[in-house]
Each structure stands twice: as C-alpha cells, then as structure tokens.
Amino acid sequence: MNKKVSYIISAIFQPIIVNFVIILLIFNYFPSLAALSKNKIITIISVIVSLTLILPIIVVTTLKLTNQIESIQLKKLKDRKWPFLFTCIGYLMSFYLLNKAGVSVIILKYLLAGCISIITLTIVSFFWQISVHAASMGTLVSIIIIINNYLQIDLRLWIAVCISLSGLVASARYFSNAHDIPQLICGFLVGFIPLLVIM
Numbered sequence: 001m002n003k004k005v006s007y008i009i010s011a012i013f014q015p016i017i018v019n020f021v022i023i024l025l026i027f028n029y030f031p032s033l034a035a036l037s038k039n040k041i042i043t044i045i046s047v048i049v050s051l052t053l054i055l056p057i058i059v060v061t062t063l064k065l066t067n068q069i070e071s072i073q074l075k076k077l078k079d080r081k082w083p084f085l086f087t088c089i090g091y092l093m094s095f096y097l098l099n100k101a102g103v104s105v106i107i108l109k110y111l112l113a114g115c116i117s118i119i120t121l122t123i124v125s126f127f128w129q130i131s132v133h134a135a136s137m138g139t140l141v142s143i144i145i146i147i148n149n150y151l152q153i154d155l156r157l158w159i160a161v162c163i164s165l166s167g168l169v170a171s172a173r174y175f176s177n178a179h180d181i182p183q184l185i186c187g188f189l190v191g192f193i194p195l196l197v198i199m
Contacts, residue, residue, distance in 0.1 A: 001171055001172065001175040002175075003175065003176055003177075005172070006171075006172040006173070006175045006176035007172075007176060009168060009169060009172035010073075010133060010169070010172050010173060010176060010178070013133060013136075013137065013165070013169045013172075014133075015132050015133055015135070015136035016053050016056070016057065018136040018137060018139070018140055019052065019053065019114075019136055019139070020049065020053060021140065022110075022136075022139055022140055022143050023045060023048055023049070023110075025143055025144070025147070026106065026107070026110055026143065027041055027045065029147045029151060029153065030104075030106050030147075030151070031151075032104050032106065033104055033106060033107070044098065044103055044107060047094055047097055047098060048094050048098075048107075048111070051090035051091070051093050051094045051097075052087065052090045052091050052094055052111075052114065055086055055087070055089075055090045056083055056086055056087045056090065059082060059083050059086045060072050060074070060083045063079075063082060063083070068082075069083075073178075074132075075178065077125060077126070077127070077128075077129060080122075080125045081125075081126070084118065084121060084122040084125055085122060087118050087122075088115070088118050088119055088122055091111055091114045091115045091118055092115055094111050095108060095111040095112060095115060098111065106199070109198045109199045110143075110195065110199065112194075112198055113139075113194040113195040113197075113198045113199065114139075114194075114195075116194040116198075117135060117139065117190050117191055117194050117195075120190050120194075121135060121187075121190055124186075124190075128183065129178075129179060129183055130179075130183050130186055130187045130190065131170070131173055131178070131179045131183050131184045131186075131187030131188075132187065133169050133170075133172075133173050133178075133187070134166070134169065134170055134173065134179070134183075134184045134185075134186075134187030134188040134191065135187040135188065135190045135191030136191055137162070137165065137166040137169050137170070137188060137191065138166070138187070138188035138189060138190065138191030138192030138193075139191040139192065139195055140162050140165075140166075140191075141159065141162045141163055141166055141192060142191065142192045142193075142195040142196045143195060143199075144158050144159050144162050145159055145196065146195070146196065146199050150199075166188060170184045170188070
C-alpha cells in the first residue's frame with residue numbers, strides 16, 4: 001500500500017467520522033431510542049455531536065491557526081495533549097448533561113465507555129503514539145457485536161466487514177508510518193473493550 005492510498009483511507013475513516021456513524025447506529029438499532037420523538041433524537045444527538053465531535057474540531061483548528069500544533073493530524077505526541085483533554089471534557093460534559101436530563105441508559109453507557117477510552121488514550125499519549133484511528137474502529141466493531149448479540153439481529157456479515165475495514169485502516173496507518181503494530185493493536189483494544197464490557 002503506497003502512502004497516497006494510506007492517507008486517503010486514513011482521511012475517510014477519521015475517528016470523528018467513525019464515531020458519528022456509531023452514534024447513528026445506536027439510535028437506529030436500539031428500539032427504545034428509535035421510538036423517541038424526532039425532536040428528542042435531534043436534541044440528544046446535537047448535545048453529543050457538539051461536545052464530543054465539534055468541540056475537538058474547534059480546538060484542533062484553533063491550535064493549528066495559532067501555530068500551537070504542527071498538523072491537524074496530531075502526528076506528534078506534544079500536539080495531542082490539548083485536543084485529547086478537551087475531548088475528555090466533551091465526553092464528561094455530555095454524560096453529565098444527558099444524565100441530568102434522564103436520557104436512556106444506553107446513551108449513558110455509550111458515553112461512559114467513550115470517557116474511559118478517551119481518558120486512556122489521553123494518558124497513554126503522553127508517552128506513546130497509540131492509534132486513535134484503530135480505537136475508533138475498535139468501538140465500531142464492538143457496537144456491531146453488541147447489536148448482533150443482545151438485540152438478536154443477525155449482523156455477522158457486517159461484523160466481518162467492520163473487522164476487515166479495521167484491518168484496512170490499521171494497514172493504512174502502518175504504511176503511512178503513523179504507528180507501529182503494537183500501537184495499532186492497543187488502540188483497537190482501547191476502543192473495543194470498554195464499550196463491549198459496559199453495554
């Protein structure tokens with residue numbers, strides 16, 4: 001795999017994009033959430049997206065524009081500190097606000113797992129270039145397995161597809177020299193395990 005293809009795959013499967021897909025899957029497949037009114041769904045998704053997706057984008061963009069980081073891809077360990085910290089804050093705020101609003105425990109469990117994953121990624125990133133791309137793909141595989149097992153929906157084909165995509169993304173990150181194999185495996189597990197255990 002050449003570097004150009006690796007960069008394209010990495011861009012398509014950006015963690016922010018993958019996490020948004022996961023949110024949509026949760027609302028689409030869990031009956032208690034799918035039954036909510038359109039306005040409630042929009043409100044809940046808006047809170048999650050604003051604090052866990054848009055906030056980190058704003059932080060990264062601001063840091064780049066002020067030359068505080070070298071790249072929006074956060075290739076250097078020193079560039080990850082503030083974006084990851086604000087992502088942690090975003091998840092914690094989402095959990096707090098939606099818990100106060102009495103939303104479904106499914107959403108709260110997803111956010112709690114997200115908190116655990118991002119806090120782990122933040123701590124590890126102080127000394128090791130763990131893969132966030134792999135972590136987001138791990139979370140995607142985890143939610144598909146959860147839906148398959150607990151809602152008794154046959155998604156075995158999609159599990160296989162998502163695992164294959166995880167391998168593709170990991171290969172792209174490896175061949176672009178962004179991460180080594182241990183960093184990719186650990187990143188995947190950090191995304192995969194918390195959600196599977198909590199939900």
